[in-house]
Amino acid sequence: MTKEKLSIVKIGGNIIDNPVALEQFLTDFYHLEGRRLLVHGGGVMASKMATQLGLETKMAQGRRITDAETLKLVTMVYAGWINKYIVASLQKIGCNAIGLSGADGNTIPSHQRSPIPVDYGYVGDPNTDKMNTEFLSKLIDMGATPVFCAITHDGNGQLLNTNADTVAYSLSSSLSKHYNTSLYYCFEKEGVLRDLNDPDSIIPSMTQAESEIYKQMGVIADGMLPKIDNSFRAMEKGVNEVIILHAKNLISKKGTILLNYRDGESKP
Amino acid sequence: MTKEKLSIVKIGGNIIDNPVALEQFLTDFYHLEGRRLLVHGGGVMASKMATQLGLETKMAQGRRITDAETLKLVTMVYAGWINKYIVASLQKIGCNAIGLSGADGNTIPSHQRSPIPVDYGYVGDPNTDKMNTEFLSKLIDMGATPVFCAITHDGNGQLLNTNADTVAYSLSSSLSKHYNTSLYYCFEKEGVLRDLNDPDSIIPSMTQAESEIYKQMGVIADGMLPKIDNSFRAMEKGVNEVIILHAKNLISKKGTILLNYRDGESKP
Numbered sequence: 388m389t390k391e392k393l394s395i396v397k398i399g400g401n402i403i404d405n406p407v408a409l410e411q412f413l414t415d416f417y418h419l420e421g422r423r424l425l426v427h428g429g430g431v432m433a434s435k436m437a438t439q440l441g442l443e444t445k446m447a448q449g450r451r452i453t454d455a456e457t458l459k460l461v462t463m464v465y466a467g468w469i470n471k472y473i474v475a476s477l478q479k480i481g482c483n484a485i486g487l488s489g490a491d492g493n494t495i496p497s498h499q500r501s502p503i504p505v506d507y508g509y510v511g512d513p514n515t516d517k518m519n520t521e522f523l524s525k526l527i528d529m530g531a532t533p534v535f536c537a538i539t540h541d542g543n544g545q546l547l548n549t550n551a552d553t554v555a556y557s558l559s560s561s562l563s564k565h566y567n568t569s570l571y572y573c574f575e576k577e578g579v580l581r582d583l584n585d586p587d588s589i590i591p592s593m594t595q596a597e598s599e600i601y602k603q604m605g606v607i608a609d610g611m612l613p614k615i616d617n618s619f620r621a622m623e624k625g626v627n628e629v630i631i632l633h634a635k636n637l638i639s640k641k642g643t644i645l646l647n648y649r650d651g652e653s654k655p
Numbered sequence: 656m657t658k659e660k661l662s663i664v665k666i667g668g669n670i671i672d673n674p675v676a677l678e679q680f681l682t683d684f685y686h687l688e689g690r691r692l693l694v695h696g697g698g699v700m701a702s703k704m705a706t707q708l709g710l711e712t713k714m715a716q717g718r719r720i721t722d723a724e725t726l727k728l729v730t731m732v733y734a735g736w737i738n739k740y741i742v743a744s745l746q747k748i749g750c751n752a753i754g755l756s757g758a759d760g761n762t763i764p765s766h767q768r769s770p771i772p773v774d775y776g777y778v779g780d781p782n783t784d785k786m787n788t789e790f791l792s793k794l795i796d797m798g799a800t801p802v803f804c805a806i807t808h809d810g811n812g813q814l815l816n817t818n819a820d821t822v823a824y825s826l827s828s829s830l831s832k833h834y835n836t837s838l839y840y841c842f843e844k845e846g847v848l849r850d851l852n853d854p855d856s857i858i859p860s861m862t863q864a865e866s867e868i869y870k871q872m873g874v875i876a877d878g879m880l881p882k883i884d885n886s887f888r889a890m891e892k893g894v895n896e897v898i899i900l901h902a903k904n905l906i907s908k909k910g911t912i913l914l915n916y917r918d919g920e921s922k923p
Contacts, residue, residue, distance in 0.1 A: 439708060459736055466754075467735020468727055471806060471814055475758040479812035483790075485760045486734075490743040491753045492799060522751075522797070529793055531760060538739060544747035546739055 392421030393527065393566035397555035398573045398634055400429025400469045408634070409476060412573075415637045417482045422527050422566065424558060425484075426535045427473060428551035429465045436464050453508040453548040461548050462488075465536035473534050485531045489513070489539030490546060492522040495557065497539035497547050511539050511547025513557040515624075523558075524565040556617035563625030570626050572614050573634040578643035579615075581606055592644040595619045615645070622647040660689030661795070661834035665823035666841045666902055668697025668737045676902070677744060680841075683905045685750045690795050690834065692826060693752075694803045695741060696819035697733040704732050721776040721816040729816050730756075733804035741802050753799045757781065757807030758814060760790040763825065765807035765815050779807050779815025781825040783892075791826075792833040824885035831893030838894050840882050841902040846911035847883075849874055860912040863887045883913070890915040 396416055402409050416423060430451075437444055437460055445452040453461065470486040477484035489495025495518055497511035526533060535558065537551035552572065559570040579601070581588040593601070598615050601607040607615050618629040622645065632642025664684055670677050684691060698719075705712055705728055713720040721729065738754040745752035757763025763786055765779035794801060803826065805819035820840065827838040847869070849856040861869070866883050869875040875883050886897040890913065900910025 462739050463731035463735035465735070466739045467731035467733070471730050471734050471756050471758055474756070475808040475814050476812050478758055478761050478808060478810060483761060484758075486756070486758070488739050488742070488754070490739055490746055493746050493751060522799070525797055526794075529790070531790070540743040540746060542746060544744050546743050 390565065390567040392569070393424065393562060394419045394421060394569045394571065395424045395426065395555055395559040395562070396571045396573060396637065397426045397552060398428070399431070399575070400427050400433075400465065400551075401431040402427075402634060403469055403472050404432070409473075410480070412634045412637065413473070413476055413482070414480055417477065417480055417532075418638065422532075424527070424533045424535070424562075425473070426537070426551055426555040426558065427465075427469055428537060429461070429469045432469060433461050433464045436460060447505045447507065450505075450507060452506070453510050455509070458509040458546060458548055462538050462546055466538050470534060470536045477532065477534065482532050483530055484534050485526065486534045486536070488536055488546075489549065489554070492526070493519045493540075493542070494523050494535075495519075495539040495549070495554065496542050497549060499541055499545065499547060509545065509547055511541060511549050513539060513549065513553060515557045515560055518557060518561040520561045520565060523562065527566075550613065552614050552617055556621050559626045560621050560624035563627075568626045570618065570621055570629045571637065571640075572618070572629070572631045573637065574614075574631070575633070577633045577636065577641070578631055579607065579611060590643050592646050594646045598645075618645045658833065658835040660837070661692065661830060662687045662689060662837045662839065663692045663694065663823055663827040663830070664839045664841060664905065665694045665820060666696070667699070667843070668695050668701075668733065668819075669699040670695075670902060671737055671740050672700070677741075678748070680902045680905065681741070681745055681750070682748055685745065685748055685800075686906065690800075692795070692801045692803070692830075693741070693745075694805070694819055694823040694826065695733075695737055696805060697729070697737045700737060701729050701732045704728060715773050715775065718773075718775060720774070721778050723777070726777040726814060726816055730806050730814055734806050738802060738804045745800065745802065750800050751798055752802050753794065754802045754804070756804050756814075757817065757822070760794075761787045761808075761810070762791050762803075763787075763807040763817075763822065764810050765817060767809055767813065767815060777813065777815055779809060779817050781807060781817065781821065783825045783828055786825060786829040788829045788833060791830065795834075818881070820882050820885055824889050827894045828889050828892035831895075836894045838886065838889055838897045839905065839908075840886070840897070840899045841905065842882075842899070843901070845901045845904065845909070846899055847875065847879060858911050860914050862914045866913075886913045 474486040578589040629645040742752040742754040846857040897913040
């Protein structure tokens with residue numbers, strides 16, 4: 388039986404700061420062929436709210452530490468404001484969205500990251516082999532469009548702050564059992580750039596071997612590193628295609644396409 | 656065909672401030688016979704957070720006015736922190752909870768309250784005849800336990816702050832098409848009291864005619880007024896039973912039972 392197409396789209400949370408861009412993006416998203424699922428971030432809005440609350444942002448090795456107060460804050464901002472704002476905006480254009488965290492329907496069971504060598508606090512990584520894809524695929528087959536924030540849980544009552552790119556990777560990998568999946572990482576640039584200062588230097592496609600060379604060259608660095616690593620891992624786990632692109636190019640799919648074959652192999 | 660039993664339980668949001676009481680309550684809730692649905696408030700926690708953020712609470716005729724900043728705040732607190740904390744706590748005890756606002760799955764379409772005579776801002780009242788009970792009953796029949804916060808939407812992208820008692824009333828009324836429904840209003844007292852200072856003065860049962868007399872006597876006043884009015888309206892719309900009680904008595908069902916027959920009629 389041919390699997391139905393499912394597009395998993397990851398977007399930053401700051402898009403809700405621009406209602407015009409948001410409505411255009413959500414309209415494009417709604418017009419993707421087949422079933423859809425959205426994953427959103429929200430770090431920029433959480434930092435703003437932390438400042439407003441007078442919460443100190445604690446960092447370790449360049450990453451935010453999620454203490455109890457920060458966990459409460461990110462759960463409020465991601466699962467509350469951003470998630471429900473996007474859901475209401477999708478409902479407005481006729482898309483039957485349903486907002487979820489990984490605790491809802493036990494869709495994304497996770498484990499708290501080991502405090503050794505660095506204790507990041509209430510930060511979790513999904514147990515990708517234990518995702519409740521049965522529940523999620525029933526929801527999707529009912530015609531609902533899941534909208535995920537990057538909050539998960541450990542099954543023992545503890546909510547966990549989770550990387551949104553990783554949530555998108557975990558969902559797309561595990562849902563590949565049920566669907567023919569495509570993963571889109573939307574961000575503020577047009578794709579992976581050879582030169583960060585030159586928007587015309589997009590790398591149109593990349594194999595895993597090529598990505599290793601780009602890493603050594605420093606072309607793939609910082610936040611792009613986990614995106615690229617997650618992308619190739621996703622394809623190993625059955626995801627059909629991964630594209631890294633600007634949110635405005637979701638329909639044209641212009642960006643950096645990651646290629647699911649090794650150098651020397653013929654293109655499938 | 657006999658309809659399946661569905662218990663709709665309304666609880667205040669402040670219960671999550673007491674982890675021991677919360678776990679006991681959720682365990683009792685999980686052991687109710689048949690299907691279940693939880694509705695939670697959160698006004699006390701929203702007020703605390705408003706103070707922390709330096710937001711001024713604006714009131715009109717004793718009720719909170721929901722301006723844009725307050726809407727953002729209550730969406731964060733109700734749909735974010737309280738909702739996900741309860742969902743994770745239910746998952747811990749094996750109950751497959753799914754947290755929802757009225758925007759999710761378009762479950763509770765609402766309309767903004769008229770600004771005349773008093774402009775309460777972004778406050779909504781559910782369109783009880785347009786609730787998406789098809790979607791909700793499919794979720795429930797999948798074995799999921801919906802956990803509702805009192806945020807709804809107008810279908811045009813606007814989130815709306817909604818009275819949690821009214822959400823419970825609207826859900827129980829509209830779900831009576833599909834289920835044999837019971838509505839439980841849990842609060843901090845053991846039931847409707849003849850004398851607020853005497854916990855032993857519980858009124859064990861009440862008809863609608865009796866409730867009118869209690870209103871004239873001032874026994875039913877303030878926050879109890881809409882609870883009682885909603886309760887009798889719910890029974891007119893097909894809800895089987897309504898009980899007003901303390902959260903700790905959910906299993907024993909000891910509290911004030913509202914009676915679904917008029918004085919002079921024989922008890923059904």
